[in-house]
Amino acid sequence: xxxxxxxxxxxxxxxxxxxxxxxxxxxxxxxxxxxxxxxxxxxxxxxxxxxxxxxxxxxxxxxxx
Numbered sequence: 527x528x529x530x531x532x533x534x535x536x537x538x539x540x541x542x543x544x545x546x547x548x549x550x551x552x553x554x555x556x557x558x559x560x561x562x563x564x565x566x567x568x569x570x571x572x573x574x575x576x577x578x579x580x581x582x583x584x585x586x587x588x589x590x591x
Contacts, residue, residue, distance in 0.1 A: 545570060 537545065545566065553563035564572075577591060584590045 545573075 549564070549566045549569045552569055556563050580591045581589055582591075
């Protein structure tokens with residue numbers, strides 16, 4: 527059985543704004559360390575990679591990290 531995963535992820539306005547602000551914060555730090563800034567999409571992918579590894583369902587059936 528083949529399960530198709532989404533190729534595009536729509537992000538609602540509030541989380542998208544939070545991501546934008548976090549991207550600015552991260553890139554300011556990277557620049558201060560003489561590192562190349564990251565694209566918002568690169569940061570989003572990294573957040574997903576890290577989050578997927580640490581997310582779980584608690585005993586109440588809620589998602590936690």
